[in-house]
Amino acid sequence: MQSNQSFRLFIAEKPSLARAIADVLPKPHQKGNGFIKASNGDIVSWCIGHLLEQATPEVYDERYKKWALDDLPIVPDKWILMPKSSTEKQFNILVDLIKSADQIVHAGDPDREGQLLVDEVLNYCQLTPEKRKTIQRCLISDLNASAVEKSLEQLRSNQDFIPLSTSALARARADWLYGMNMSRVCTLVGQRNGYRGVLSIGRVQTPILGLVVRRDLEITQFVPKPFYEVFAILQTKHNEIFKAKWQPSEACAPYQDEEGRVLVKRLAENVCQRIKDQSGIIDKVSNKKKELAPPMPFNLSALQIEMAKRNGLSAQEVLDICQSLYEKHKLITYPRSDCRFLPEEHLKQINGVKAAIENNCLELQTAVNDADFTLRSKAWNDKKVEAHHAIIPTLRKTKMDNLSSNEQAVYQVIATQYLAQFYPVYKYAELQIDVDIGGGKFTSKANQMLDEGWKVLFRSKNYQAESDKDSNENNGLLTKLVKKGELVQCIDTELLSKETQPPRPFTDATLLSAMTGIARFVKDPEIKKILRETDGLGTEATRAGIIELLFKRQFLTRQGKSIRSTPIGQNLILSLPESVSMPDMTAHWELQLEEISKKEFSYQQFMHQLNSSLLSLVEQLKHSRLKIQSVSPNMKKG
Numbered sequence: 001m002q003s004n005q006s007f008r009l010f011i012a013e014k015p016s017l018a019r020a021i022a023d024v025l026p027k028p029h030q031k032g033n034g035f036i037k038a039s040n041g042d043i044v045s046w047c048i049g050h051l052l053e054q055a056t057p058e059v060y061d062e063r064y065k066k067w068a069l070d071d072l073p074i075v076p077d078k079w080i081l082m083p084k085s086s087t088e089k090q091f092n093i094l095v096d097l098i099k100s101a102d103q104i105v106h107a108g109d110p111d112r113e114g115q116l117l118v119d120e121v122l123n124y125c126q127l128t129p130e131k132r133k134t135i136q137r138c139l140i141s142d143l144n145a146s147a148v149e150k151s152l153e154q155l156r157s158n159q160d161f162i163p164l165s166t167s168a169l170a171r172a173r174a175d176w177l178y179g180m181n182m183s184r185v186c187t188l189v190g191q192r193n194g195y196r197g198v199l200s201i202g203r204v205q206t207p208i209l210g211l212v213v214r215r216d217l218e219i220t221q222f223v224p225k226p227f228y229e230v231f232a233i234l235q236t237k238h239n240e241i242f243k244a245k246w247q248p249s250e251a252c253a254p255y256q257d258e259e260g261r262v263l264v265k266r267l268a269e270n271v272c273q274r275i276k277d278q279s280g281i282i283d284k285v286s287n288k289k290k291e292l293a294p295p296m297p298f299n300l301s302a303l304q305i306e307m308a309k310r311n312g313l314s315a316q317e318v319l320d321i322c323q324s325l326y327e328k329h330k331l332i333t334y335p336r337s338d339c340r341f342l343p344e345e346h347l348k349q350i351n352g353v354k355a356a357i358e359n360n361c362l363e364l365q366t367a368v369n370d371a372d373f374t375l376r377s378k379a380w381n382d383k384k385v386e387a388h389h390a391i392i393p394t395l396r397k398t399k400m401d402n403l404s405s406n407e408q409a410v411y412q413v414i415a416t417q418y419l420a421q422f423y424p425v426y427k428y429a430e431l432q433i434d435v436d437i438g439g440g441k442f443t444s445k446a447n448q449m450l451d452e453g454w455k456v457l458f459r460s461k462n463y464q465a466e467s468d469k470d471s472n473e474n475n476g477l478l479t480k481l482v483k484k485g486e487l488v489q490c491i492d493t494e495l496l497s498k499e500t501q502p503p504r505p506f507t508d509a510t511l512l513s514a515m516t517g518i519a520r521f522v523k524d525p526e527i528k529k530i531l532r533e534t535d536g537l538g539t540e541a542t543r544a545g546i547i548e549l550l551f552k553r554q555f556l557t558r559q560g561k562s563i564r565s566t567p568i569g570q571n572l573i574l575s576l577p578e579s580v581s582m583p584d585m586t587a588h589w590e591l592q593l594e595e596i597s598k599k600e601f602s603y604q605q606f607m608h609q610l611n612s613s614l615l616s617l618v619e620q621l622k623h624s625r626l627k628i629q630s631v632s633p634n635m636k637k638g
Contacts, residue, residue, distance in 0.1 A: 281488075354368055
């Protein structure tokens with residue numbers, strides 16, 4: 001920037017955001033080389049994602065060009081970042097502008113990665129402590145002009161976001177240390193044992209591959225077992241008929257599996273013979289009124305899971321569609337959000353969002369008309385919103401034929417979930433009748449809808465409340481309820497023969513669900529307990545890319561909607577120490593990274609623990625036998 005004039009510099013994460021900022025600054029604009037200048041002197045420039053990258057090992061020491069076990073682990077004393085060759089021109093433009101600017105406004109995306117990628121450029125410039133303290137932070141979640149203007153009016157000190165940046169920095173360095181060292185040691189040991197090729201290892205990608213391989217192994221080795229269920233067909237004194245399912249007593253435990261299923265047919269047949277034509281007595285009647293709140297607005301993972309179920313879209317496809325809806329069409333708010341709550345400030349925009357949905361989506365006009373915009377769901381909660389909020393429609397109006405069919409589908413799903421916040425709760429009655437027949441317990445459950453509430457929006461999706469799932473098959477409610485102590489007659493029995501089913505292969509939806517709910521796959525009970533509330537493998541922004549990387553490296557393959565492991569992926573996991581392919585360690589790291597961003601854990605503690613565990617793991621692997629050249633006979637080809 002060849003100018004002595006004082007100016008304010010906005011640094012956006014990418015050109016689309018830079019244009020959105022420039023659009024609300026005073027006109028006319030002057031387009032420069034890698035920047036836009038407003039008439040008041042303000043300048044907007046941009047990164048193109050990360051402009052800097054971690055230096056490769058040979059930058060630290062020339063000898064690391066040759067891979068050698070004796071050199072591992074490689075742990076830099078002082079970390080080096082280098083400009084990416086592909087974006088070096090823009091990097092140099094930005095550095096010149098940063099050094100010349102009087103005031104800097106950090107306008108990276110409102111998440112950990114967005115915070116770091118601008119901060120690392122600022123740190124590279126070695127600004128004085130005084131200038132660093134004056135840097136401001138602009139959080140933009142909506143690229144429409146009115147929203148951008150509001151964000152510019154609410155600038156905060158960039159110092160407030162140091163913990164967020166530190167967390168992202170710790171993650172980036174952990175990924176480099178773990179991925180580079182583990183890939184080198186595994187490749188070298190694999191080659192020593194006859195494998196020709198590179199074995200790529202990552203602290204998140206390898207446990208995800210492990211999930212798929214173990215699931216495939218369970219499926220391959222699964223042996224179905226028959227089991228039996230007994231139903232009593234009961235008649236009330238009003239001649240109404242209902243079914244009740246037998247609940248085996250503790251005495252039946254030797255004849256059941258770990259899930260309580262009866263495995264011995266003779267036992268089930270004996271129960272049928274004992275109860276038929278016998279009288280039973282009503283032991284308990286429960287008729288509870290229950291409510292189900294509307295589903296929360298989407299974060300990225302929840303949206304990816306929903307679109308995988310509905311439209312068969314991969315995580316990466318959904319992310320790409322969302323980026324287009326956000327950057328190109330400006331129809332939704334920031335998509336890489338991990339939050340499902342909304343700030344109360346957004347309540348002021350309800351009418352504008354309502355008008356946009358009504359204009360953009362003809363299919364939702366009835367839904368808009370029937371909504372009660374005075375209702376407030378639990379989604380509106382400032383305490384639950386940090387850098388960014390849930391993904392919702394913006395005030396932007398457009399013609400839907402400007403969008404692809406998949407963009408239309410994603411927009412409609414986001415809009416429907418938003419509208420659900422303005423519908424009443426779903427109300428239903430949960431009826432349970434316990435019957436004693438000859439000392440045996442039989443239970444009948446049924447649900448009855450009392451008020452459809454928000455579920456009217458999801459009829460076509462065949463939504464089912466969690467509480468609906470335990471109901472006996474199409475049992476229905478009795479029109480005349482029985483009472484405790486009343487007699488019923490067992491007029492017939494039903495013996496169902498079933499078979500245990502193998503677990504299902506992962507799909508895009510279930511693999512994402514596993515990544516976001518990793519606690520259930522964690523072995524360590526202490527970590528499992530901690531992670532139940534704050535778990536997750538990877539981040540909202542990285543999960544799709546990690547899954548795609550495993551396909552690219554031919555560790556995973558698709559069979560229709562199923563995601564299966566390949567022979568290479570299977571053998572890699574089966575050859576590694578369990579700790580490398582289980583999610584316990586990396587899930588624990590994710591928790592600590594989250595704690596760093598909240599100032600509840602320090603960068604130094606995290607890196608010290610990481611380096612200690614890495615040293616131990618590398619030494620263990622140096623003396624291991626990685627043999628992955630042959631396909632395990634227990635695994636079928638993916």
